[in-house]
Structure formats: structure tokens, C-alpha cells
Amino acid sequence: MDRESDTALWNSLRRHTQARIGLGRAGSALPTRHRLELQAAHAAARDAVHSPFDPDVVASALTGVPTIRVRSAAPDRLTYLQRPDLGRRLHDVDRAHLPRDGWDVVFVVADGLSSRAVHEHAAAVVRATTQRLPSDWHVAPVVLAEQARVALGDDIAHALGAGMAVVLIGERPGMSAADSLGAYLTYGPRPGRTTDADRNCLSNIRPPLGLSHTAAATKLATLMRRARDLGRTGVSLKDESTPTLPQP
Amino acid sequence: MSTYSATLGGRTHSFAGLARLLAAASPERSGDRLAGLAADSAQARVAARWALAEVPLARFLAEPVIPYESDDVTRLIMDSHDAAAFAPVCGLTVGELREWLLSEAADAPTLAALAPGLTPEMVAAVSKLMGNADLVAVARKVRVVTAFRSTIGLPGRLATRLQPNHPTDDPAGVAAALLDGLLLGSGDAVIGINPATDSPEAVRDLLDLLEGVIDRYSIPTQSCVLCHVTTSIDLMERGAPVDLVFQSIAGTQAANASFGVTLGLLDEAYEAARSLDRGTVGSNALYFETGQGSALSADAHHGVDQQTVEARAYAVARRYDPLLVNTVVGFIGPEYLYDGRQILRAALEDHFCGKLLGLPMGLDICYTNHADADDDDIATMLTMLGVAGASFVICTPGGDDIMLNYQSASYHDALYLREVLGLRPAPEFETWLERIGLLDDGGGIRDVAGTGHPLTAIGRGLAA
Numbered sequence: 001m002d003r004e005s006d007t008a009l010w011n012s013l014r015r016h017t018q019a020r021i022g023l024g025r026a027g028s029a030l031p032t033r034h035r036l037e038l039q040a041a042h043a044a045a046r047d048a049v050h051s052p053f054d055p056d057v058v059a060s061a062l063t064g065v066p067t068i069r070v071r072s073a074a075p076d077r078l079t080y081l082q083r084p085d086l087g088r089r090l091h092d093v094d095r096a097h098l099p100r101d102g103w104d105v106v107f108v109v110a111d112g113l114s115s116r117a118v119h120e121h122a123a124a125v126v127r128a129t130t131q132r133l134p135s136d137w138h139v140a141p142v143v144l145a146e147q148a149r150v151a152l153g154d155d156i157a158h159a160l161g162a163g164m165a166v167v168l169i170g171e172r173p174g175m176s177a178a179d180s181l182g183a184y185l186t187y188g189p190r191p192g193r194t195t196d197a198d199r200n201c202l203s204n205i206r207p208p209l210g211l212s213h214t215a216a217a218t219k220l221a222t223l224m225r226r227a228r229d230l231g232r233t234g235v236s237l238k239d240e241s242t243p244t245l246p247q248p
Numbered sequence: 249m250s251t252y253s254a255t256l257g258g259r260t261h262s263f264a265g266l267a268r269l270l271a272a273a274s275p276e277r278s279g280d281r282l283a284g285l286a287a288d289s290a291q292a293r294v295a296a297r298w299a300l301a302e303v304p305l306a307r308f309l310a311e312p313v314i315p316y317e318s319d320d321v322t323r324l325i326m327d328s329h330d331a332a333a334f335a336p337v338c339g340l341t342v343g344e345l346r347e348w349l350l351s352e353a354a355d356a357p358t359l360a361a362l363a364p365g366l367t368p369e370m371v372a373a374v375s376k377l378m379g380n381a382d383l384v385a386v387a388r389k390v391r392v393v394t395a396f397r398s399t400i401g402l403p404g405r406l407a408t409r410l411q412p413n414h415p416t417d418d419p420a421g422v423a424a425a426l427l428d429g430l431l432l433g434s435g436d437a438v439i440g441i442n443p444a445t446d447s448p449e450a451v452r453d454l455l456d457l458l459e460g461v462i463d464r465y466s467i468p469t470q471s472c473v474l475c476h477v478t479t480s481i482d483l484m485e486r487g488a489p490v491d492l493v494f495q496s497i498a499g500t501q502a503a504n505a506s507f508g509v510t511l512g513l514l515d516e517a518y519e520a521a522r523s524l525d526r527g528t529v530g531s532n533a534l535y536f537e538t539g540q541g542s543a544l545s546a547d548a549h550h551g552v553d554q555q556t557v558e559a560r561a562y563a564v565a566r567r568y569d570p571l572l573v574n575t576v577v578g579f580i581g582p583e584y585l586y587d588g589r590q591i592l593r594a595a596l597e598d599h600f601c602g603k604l605l606g607l608p609m610g611l612d613i614c615y616t617n618h619a620d621a622d623d624d625d626i627a628t629m630l631t632m633l634g635v636a637g638a639s640f641v642i643c644t645p646g647g648d649d650i651m652l653n654y655q656s657a658s659y660h661d662a663l664y665l666r667e668v669l670g671l672r673p674a675p676e677f678e679t680w681l682e683r684i685g686l687l688d689d690g691g692g693i694r695d696v697a698g699t700g701h702p703l704t705a706i707g708r709g710l711a712a
Contacts, residue, residue, distance in 0.1 A: 006697035013428075013707045017414055017421030020646025021428035025695050028663035030646070038623065038646055042655070045617035081582045081618055082278040113618050172581070173617050174653025 018176050041175040048170070048178040050077060053111035053118065055144040061123030065130075066141035070094035070156065074147040087149035089191075095159050103140035103162035105133075105224065110148035114170030114179060121181040121205055121213060122168045128217030129166070133224065150182075150199070154189035164227060165189050166220065171203060181205040183216060185223055187233040198234040200227075250311065254298035261295035266303070267313040270369070271553035272296035273376040275593055279541050279554040279584035300373055301343030305334075308369045314550045320501045320511055325367050325563045334365030342373045349374065349386045349604075359390045363566075363606030368499070368559035371601040375555070383596040384636040390603040392639065394571045395530025396470045396491065398436050398674035400639050401608050406671040407640035408662045409572075409610070410435035413651035417444045419457055425645055426461060427707040432659035433686055433693035436677035437572055437610060437640035438492060438535065440472040442651055451475045452488045459489040461706055465684070468528070468676035470571070472535050477509055477517045484520045492535040492571060493521040499538075499560030502548030511564070518568045529676060532571035537612075538562070539576040540594050541584030554584060555594065559601040566606055573607045574642060575599070577629075578615040579654060588625030591615060595629050599636055610640035614656040623647065626657055627664075634665045641665075663693055 010022030023034045030038070059067045073089040074080035080087050107129070109122040126142055133139070143156050153167035164187050171180040183202040186194060200223050204210035211219075227233045252269045253262040263269040271285035273296035280286040287293035309329065312322045331338075336358075337345055348354055354362075375383060393401040400407050412425030422441060429435055439462070441454050451473045458471035470491035477495040484490050495514065496507050504510065521533035543549040543557040552560075558575070565573045575598035578591040585591045595611055602609035613629045615621035626647065633641070647658035665671060672678055672691055681687040684702065688694040 003697060005699040009699050009704060009707065013424035016418060016424050018650045019412070019414070019421070019425045019428070019644075020648050021425055023646055023660070025660065025663075028660060028667045028692070030658070030660050034646065038648065041648070042617065042622060049618045082586060083282060084583050085282065172653060174650065175617070175648045175655065176650050177653065178617075 038175070045173040045175055045178045048114040048116045048173040051115050053115040053146050055146070057119045058109050058123050058144055062126065062142060065126070067144055068097060068141045069144045070097070070146070072145065072147045072149070072152050077147070080147040084149055087147055088151035088155070090152065090155045090159065098143070098156065098159040099141075100159070100161040101140070102138060103160055104137045104228070105164040105166060106140035106143060106157050106160055106162040108143045108145055108148070108153045108156050108165060108167045110145045110150070110152060110167050110169040112148060112150075112169035112182070113172045117170035117179045117181040117206070118168070120179055124213040125168055125181065125183065125205060125216050125220070128213050129220045132217055132221035150184050151191070151194070153184065153186060154194045155191045157186070157189045158191050163188065164224065166224070177204070177206060177210070179206055180210060183220055185220065185227060185233050187227045187231065200233050200237055252299040252303065254295040256295040256298065257291045259291070261292050261299075263296055263299060266308070266311050266369070267552050267556075269296055269300055269303070270313065270373060270376065270556050273300045274553045274555055275376070277554070277584070277590045277594070278582060278586040279544055282583055283544050283549060283554070285551065285553050297377055301341060301377055303342050303373070305340055305342065305345060305370050306338060308367055308373070313369055313552050313556065314500060319550070321499055321504070321560050321564060324511065324567065325560065328364075328563075328567070329367060330364035332365070333362055336362060337365070342370070343377060345370070345374045346377045346382070350382060354386070354389065356389055356391045359604065360606070363604065366604055368563050368601065368605065369556060371604045372556040372559040375597045375600055378600070380593065380596050380632070383600040384632055387600040387603050387636040390637070392603060392606060392608045394532040394569075394608045396527040396532055396571050397468045397529060398470070398676045399529055400437055400571060400674060402675065404671060405674055406634065406638070406662070406666055407437035407610070407674045407677070408434040408659070409437045409640060409642045410439045411441070411642055411644045411649065411656070412439070413442050413644070413649055415444055415651045417450055417454060419453065422454065422457060424707050427703060428645055429643065429659055430703055430706070431686070431696060431701065432663065433673065433681055434643050434659045434662060435467070435469050436674040438470050438472050440474055440494075440535070442474050444651060446475050446479055448479055448482055451479055452483055455483070455489050465703065466680070468680050474537075477513060481517055481520055484524060490521070490524065491526055492533055493517045494535045494537070496537045496542070497561050497564045498542045498546070498548070499557040499564070500543050500548050500550060503543040503546045503557070504564070506546035506548055511567075514564070514568060530571075532569050532608075534568045534570040535572045536565045536570050537574055537576055538565070538598070539579055540598065541580045544584065545580060555597050558598060559605070562602045562605045562607055571608065572610055572640065573602055574610040574612050574640070575602070576612040576614060578619060578621065579612065581616050582619040585619065587620035588615070588622070588628070591619070591621060591625065592629050592632070595633060596636065599633060599638055608639045610642070611638055612642040612656055614642075614654050616654050623655070626655070626661060630657055630661055630665050631668070634669045634671065667692060
């Protein structure tokens with residue numbers, strides 16, 4: 001057995017995939033190093049799920065942009081994970097703090113399943129997207145939402161009287177990606193009536209391995225303008241731009 | 249609708265209808281709580297089990313949990329019920345069925361003959377009276393053997409699905425992961441890819457890639473690119489090399505509609521797949537995935553608990569003589585199965601119910617990172633399901649699927665299970681492993697260096 005050229009083979013194959021290939025064996029099991037690497041990746045993903053959302057991190061990265069903080073009806077993480085229905089509903093106290101106006105759009109920064117993704121990427125995406133919108137758009141204060149599911153954006157937009165919601169939310173962390181941000185665009189959101197088929201989604205916003213902040217913002221702003229022209233989002237609003245995912 | 253009741257702790261607990269009774273008798277799980285169907289106290293749960301134990305099996309034929317008129321899965325269950333096969337147990341209650349299943353009288357041939365006489369609701373009901381060990385003991389006795397180019401489900405065998413997924417379907421990345429899995433002795437159940445898109449062209453490219461490797465090395469296995477059934481039908485009409493037709497299915501008409509399928513569509517796929525006749529040792533050509541929570545997630549559960557709805561999906565599956573059925577047990581997340589304990593219980597229930605209904609049951613033993621579970625839970629589940637006689641398990645490189653972002657069993661886990669339980673691969677595949685120099689003297693998989701082995705041309709060819 002030639003272990004050296006074996007290592008060279010797997011190293012050359014690993015250029016094509018992040019999959020954990022060519023790990024070798026200790027008996028039938030994984031070598032110690034790979035077992036611990038898997039546990040480290042799992043720990044990072046678990047910590048991403050359970051790390052508390054700190055709205056201050058996002059608010060300070062958004063200096064100069066007005067923000068409002070809200071909670072969902074899920075009181076804590078344990079409840080949040082088991083009761084998606086509560087994560088989709090605004091806390092009654094917070095509903096009253098949302099100023100109604102003829103907003104064209106509201107950006108909702110929602111912790112979802114990875115506050116790390118939100119801390120690292122959300123403010124930059126909000127800034128870059130806003131810059132790409134026509135200057136006459138009436139943009140609501142950015143809502144920073146805790147224990148939030150995607151559909152909480154419907155409730156928030158409805159309470160504000162906003163015509164469109166962009167929810168930037170921490171995606172379910174995988175072991176190879178614990179900091180991935182998703183963006184959900186919904187035109188005319190109606191709590192309880194809007195379905196997932198009514199939304200457009202951009203996922204894997206996670207530079208440098210995933211979508212960059214500027215690429216995400218460009219796509220989002222384009223989709224938002226077309227949504228306003230068409231008066232809808234969802235399956236009938238296709239993303240017709242070229243793919244911007246980095247090729248492996 | 250009848251009312252079922254039992255007195256426990258000085259209080260009489262009543263349950264309006266079989267669906268409520270079944271739900272209340274289920275072990276604690278987050279999905280039933282989310283649906284508002286769970287027992288409202290620990291005592292109410294046990295009371296429901298007392299009441300359920302007294303229910304005659306024949307009652308399930310008289311009181312469908314979802315009305316016959318409004319659901320085609322109910323119609324399928326009722327219309328295909330085999331009264332002759334049911335005869336040996338037709339006088340039993342649910343509690344008596346549990347004891348009979350555990351007895352020596354219920355041996356492998358008897359259980360095989362009984363399968364068409366059982367309904368999903370009957371097996372779901374009896375599972376709720378069983379402990380985890382009961383679920384293992386009975387499932388272990390049931391044998392369901394299917395075949396295409398390899399034979400799945402024989403005693404003393406465990407097959408694996410090799411799952412070389414890639415987030416952009418990059419052929420070189422898929423090939424690299426395919427080589428890794430084959431060198432670890434995996435792939436006798438199926439080499440199956442979850443594609444990143446459902447585009448027919450992308451699916452076809454992957455099918456061609458897999459067929460090329462299977463042909464070049466004469467591997468006695470089958471490929472599958474897990475796309476929507478309509479995509480497969482389209483590709484078959486255009487001459488693509490489709491071995492197994494895949495579809496996710498669920499236990500109600502409305503939940504299947506949310507997957508974009510109907511029984512009529514599945515009938516069409518079944519005919520198309522069989523007419524291709526690409527199997528060599530058998531003609532089971534369908535592959536189904538199921539999993540608790542999908543009906544609730546689609547708001548299509550009709551007030552039926554998630555485990556009973558899951559068992560109803562198996563009635564859909566068995567209509568089509570599939571080669572493989574697997575429950576993706578912890579995939580959706582903790583709102584349906586909260587932690588390792590709930591996932592383990594669900595895995596044992598699904599495997600037990602599927603096998604009793606006559607299906608070749610395998611599992612994707614898995615969890616997401618927002619569930620309270622880890623690799624020790626995988627090891628526990630794998631060991632119990634190996635003892636229970638699962639037909640196959642799904643394996644990913646290092647247990648980490650980089651496309652679906654969840655953790656499953658690894659190829660190493662499958663080696664472990666074969667080693668500790670003395671299980672061997674499917675016979676045709678085992679012969680191939682021997683021929684290609686991967687079988688060691690003890691029947692295990694040889695630890696070979698990649699370089700120099702003929703299979704490494706797979707990686708070099710595509711990754712050059």
C-alpha cells in the first residue's frame with residue numbers, strides 16, 4: 001500500500017467537493033483526527049443554533065439607519081424550536097410599536113436558526129440592497145426580530161402597512177456551513193394567507209464560499225423592482241439573472 | 249363516531265373517535281403537540297393505551313381515521329384489504345395482536361402471509377402498545393426480499409445507499425464521492441443522488457454518469473437520481489437510463505398533492521418503470537421516501553397523529569412493489585421529532601410498521617443541527633435497527649451531507665454495523681467486491697489505498 005500517493009490522490013479529488021471523502025480508517029471506524037473534526041463542525045453548527053441573537057450587533061452595523069426591535073410569540077429558544085406557529089406571530093406588545101405608514105418595503109432581520117449568519121451578513125445586505133433601490137422608495141425602519149420564522153415578516157409588514165417584506169434570516173446550519181443567510185421576498189404579505197409559494201428566496205448568502213453581499217443585493221433589488229411592477233412574488237416571478245454561485 | 253374511554257388514577261379519560269385515541273396513545277413527540285393532538289397528561293396517554301388495547305382489530309375497518317369519501321389513500325387502504333389474509337387475526341383486539349406478534353406462532357412465513365390483511369392503522373395502533381425492544385423483536389422476524397440487479401432484504405445481509413451528493417451537481421465532485429463510497433464497500437441498495445435542481449437535463453447528466461460507472465465496472469447495483477416522478481416519466485420517454493423511479497410520498501391525498509403526486513401519476517410511473525425492464529435478478533423498480541411530519545408540515549394531516557399518517561404512506565408504497573422504501577427519520581427538524589430519543593422511537597416505529605405491511609424498509613438515520621441529537625444517537629439507532637433487521641441504510645461521506653445540510657450515517661458506520669452483527673452486503677454485490685479485490689478474508693471490506701486500485705480511474709477520469 002502506498003499511503004503517500006493515496007494522500008495525493010484524495011487531495012486532488014478534494015478540489016472538486018467539500019464532501020468528507022478519503023478519511024481513512026481505524027478498524028471500521030474513523031481515524032481520531034477526523035472524528036474530532038466532525039465533532040468540531042457539529043459543535044459550531046449547534047452553537048450557531050443556540051447562540052442568542054444580539055440586535056445591538058446588527059443595529060450598530062446599521063448606524064444611521066432607523067431600527068425597531070420586536071420579538072415573536074415564542075418566549076425562548078426551546079419553545080421556538082418546537083412551535084413554528086409561535087415563531088411566525090408577533091408578540092402582542094411589540095405589534096403596537098410598529099409605525100403604520102405607506103411604506104414600500106420593510107427589511108426584517110430575523111435570527112432564524114443561525115444568529116451568527118445574521119450578525120455577520122445581514123447589515124451589509126440591507127445596506128447594499130437599499131443603495132440599489134430607486135431613491136423615491138419609502139423604506140420602513142429595519143425591524144430586528146428575535147425567535148423569528150420567515151412568516152413573521154408577513155405579520156410585521158401587515159402591522160406596518162408595508163407593501164413588501166424582505167426577510168433576512170439565519171438558515172438551518174449544516175456542518176459545512178453554519179453561517180448561511182437566506183433572503184425571502186414577499187409582495188403584499190398577509191399573515192395566515194401568504195404561503196411559501198408566494199415568496200422568492202435567495203439562499204446561501206455566505207461570502208466567500210457562498211453568495212457575496214453585493215451579488216445578493218443586486219439580485220434582491222432587481223427582484224424587488226420587478227415584484228412592484230408585476231404586483232406579485234413567488235413561483236410566477238422567476239429569477240432570470242445569471243447564476244452567481246462560485247463554481248467549485 | 250364512537251367514544252373510547254378508560255379509567256386511570258380515579259379519573260375517566262374519554263377519546264372521541266379512533267383518530268383521537270390513536271394520537272393520545274402515541275409516545276410524546278413535538279409534532280403531535282404542535283398539531284394539538286398529543287395527550288394532555290402522562291396519565292391520559294396511558295389511559296389511551298388501555299382503551300386502545302381493548303379495541304377489536306375489525307373496528308379499524310369500520311371506522312376510517314380519514315373519511316373514505318374525502319381521501320384516496322383511505323379508499324386504497326379499504327379497497328385493497330385482503331379479508332382472507334386477515335382471517336387469522338380477525339377476532340383479536342389490538343392488545344391481543346401485540347402478544348400474538350411477540351409469540352412464536354408469528355414466524356416469518358406467517359407474518360408474510362398476514363401482511364395484506366393488515367391496515368396501516370392496525371399496525372400503527374399495535375406499535376403504540378409496544379416498547380422499543382418489542383418493535384425490534386417483531387420487526388426482526390419479518391422478511392421482505394426484493395431485487396433489481398442486487399437482492400435486498402435477505403437474512404444476515406445489510407445493504408447501503410451510496411449518496412454522493414454535491415451542492416452544484418458538479419460531475420467531478422460526484423465522481424470523487426462515488427469513488428470514496430465504493431472503496432468503502434457501499435452502494436448495493438442503490439447509488440442515489442439528490443440533485444441540486446430538478447431540471448431534466450441536469451438529472452439526465454447525472455444518470456448518464458452513474459450508468460457509465462455501473463457499466464464500466466459491471467457493478468451489480470442500480471442508480472437513482474431522486475427527482476420528481478414527472479421528471480422521471482419524461483426522461484424515460486426520452487430514453488434516459490432510469491433504473492429506479494423515485495418519489496417522496498405521504499399518508500393522505502392532500503399531503504401527496506403537496507408533493508405534486510396522485511395515485512394515478514404513480515400508476516403511470518410504475519408501468520413506465522417496469523416496461524423498461526432494466527433489472528437483471530428482479531423487477532422491483534420503484535424507490536419511495538417517507539418520514540413523520542410531512543403531512544403536518546403540509547397542513548394535510550386531518551387530525552391524525554404523525555406516526556399513524558406515516559404508516560398510511562406505506563399503504564401507498566406497497567401498491568407499487570418497490571425495491572426500496574426508506575423513512576428519512578430526523579430530516580425535517582425538532583418541531584416534529586425533538587431529540588435523539590424521539591427520533592429513535594420514530595425510526596423503530598416506522599421500520600416495524602413498514603415491514604409488517606410487507607415493505608422492504610430501510611432508513612435514513614439522520615438529524616438536523618437544530619435537533620437535540622449527535623453522532624452517538626446515530627450509533628444507537630444504527631445498532632438497534634441493525635438488530636431489528638433493516639434492509640438498508642443511507643450513508644454519506646463522513647456522515648455529513650453537504651448538499652442537504654444534515655447528518656446521516658457514514659460509510660464507516662455501515663462497516664461498523666456489518667462487523668459487530670456479522671452482516672454481509674447483498675450477495676451479487678459481495679461477489680463483485682470479491683472480484684474487484686475489496687473483500688477481505690473475514691468477509692469485511694479491505695482497507696485499500698486509493699492509488700493503484702482499478703476503481704480510482706473513476707476519480708481520475710472525471711476529476712482530471
